[in-house]
Structures are given as structure tokens and as C-alpha cells.
Amino acid sequence: MLRLSGVRTRFGRFTVDSDTRQLLRNDAEVHLSPKAFDLLWALLQERPRVLEKTALHARIWPETFVVDANLNVLIGEIRRAIDDTPQKPEFIRTVHGVGYAFCGTAAEVRKDHAPPTTLFSWVVWKDKTFPLSEGDNVIGRDPGCGIWLDAPGVSRRHACLRLDSARRHVALEDLASTNGTFRRRSRVQGEISLEDGDQIRLGPVQITVRLWVSDQAPETRRIRRKAK
Numbered sequence: 001m002l003r004l005s006g007v008r009t010r011f012g013r014f015t016v017d018s019d020t021r022q023l024l025r026n027d028a029e030v031h032l033s034p035k036a037f038d039l040l041w042a043l044l045q046e047r048p049r050v051l052e053k054t055a056l057h058a059r060i061w062p063e064t065f066v067v068d069a070n071l072n073v074l075i076g077e078i079r080r081a082i083d084d085t086p087q088k089p090e091f092i093r094t095v096h097g098v099g100y101a102f103c104g105t106a107a108e109v110r111k112d113h114a115p116p117t118t119l120f121s122w123v124v125w126k127d128k129t130f131p132l133s134e135g136d137n138v139i140g141r142d143p144g145c146g147i148w149l150d151a152p153g154v155s156r157r158h159a160c161l162r163l164d165s166a167r168r169h170v171a172l173e174d175l176a177s178t179n180g181t182f183r184r185r186s187r188v189q190g191e192i193s194l195e196d197g198d199q200i201r202l203g204p205v206q207i208t209v210r211l212w213v214s215d216q217a218p219e220t221r222r223i224r225r226k227a228k
Helices: 034-046 054-058 066-082
Strands: 007-011 015-017 022-025 028-030 092-095 099-102 105-112 119-125 128-131 133-140 159-162 171-172 181-183 191-193 198-202 205-212
Touching: 015 034, 034 054, 034 066, 034 099, 054 099, 066 092, 092 198, 119 159, 119 171, 171 181, 171 205
Parallel strands: none
Antiparallel strands: 007 015, 007 105, 015 022, 022 028, 092 099, 119 128, 119 205, 133 159, 159 171, 171 191, 181 198, 198 205
16 A cells, blocks of 8 residues: 555646545546555656656555556556546656656645635637646647647647636746737736636637636626726
């Protein structure tokens, strides 16, 4: 059994609680087998370092011989639980012939002073939805970006959306892109704060940023946009 450290780790819509050994999607528990939980926790603890298969075998099955297929089964279970795919990994990256790594953005929060996660935010582009993770979410044409926009005119690392759930705040910053980043008609200079429904243009591509507060009454849950 792995020794856990008494913290919660958040990534995307998910939280891993090391005390209760739970994986949560927002506030709902997602089932993981004990070994799959141990594997996910190991990858989170060592992120972004690649853990070799032999090292993972030793941590998950100490003093027991297992074949690689057992590890592959656990990785598949974790990916199904966190809505990840090997073709377009958002959280779990396969390093062929070597092992696995956690490649997403994650943040640790101590329970004794952790603020509740009250702000949820996501980006809408065409028919796709990209949930924001706590911290930095890079937007760009590079498949490794958290928000991958495979479109001409978008730089490989075009801009960054920064989510701070505790402050109920989402900020936008241009990353020295070729064609610029715009909110409404204004070019983004430095870091700016966003509101629910803001239209962001990255070169020729337009996306919409949505914000949702979970602790308000249903009729007021969406963050009100400031009067123009």
C-alpha cells in the first residue's frame, strides 16, 4: 500500500482525496479499484516525471511478480474514470517502451485550510467543450496544450487562461502569439480578468468563456456580467 500524504489534489473537474481514498468528479465519487487508485496517486505525486513500468510494478505490487498487462488494465481503468484517451491524453501520457506520466495541470490543497471549489469554468469552441483546470490552461495549436485548437492562424502556444477557484477568478493572457488575442474588439495586453460569456478571438478563431458558481441559488448561479 502506498503511503499517502493527507492532501487533496485537484485537476480539471476531478479531486483525489488521499485520506478517504476517493476520486471525485466535482462532488460525485467515481469508482476506482484500490490498485488503480494507488497508480493514479503515484503518477500525481511524481508529475510530470515519467515513471518507468518497473518502478510502478514495485510500488503497486511490492514483492509480487506481475506482467505488463496488469499495469495496462489499471491505466485503462483510470482513463475511463477521468474521461481521458490515449490518442489525445489530457492527464495520462504513455511513453512507449518506458512507462507513464501525469501530464495535466494539478494543484494540491490542504484540507485544514482548503477553500471550497465554488467556481467552474469552461471554454466553448464550435461543438467542443474544454473544462478549465485549476491554474494555467494553455490554448494553442500544439496537441499538448490543455485547450487544443487545431485551426490555421492559431499559434502553437497562443494564450493562457488562468483559473483561481478560491477567488472565483479567471484571467486571460496572450503568450506572444503571432496574430494576437482579443476580448471583444480589444487586443489583450498583459493579464485581464474575464466574465461569464466573454468572447475571445485568437487570430481568426473565436471561443466563449463560461463561468458557473455552484453555491448560489439556481436562478443566480451564473456569474452576472458587469453592466457596460
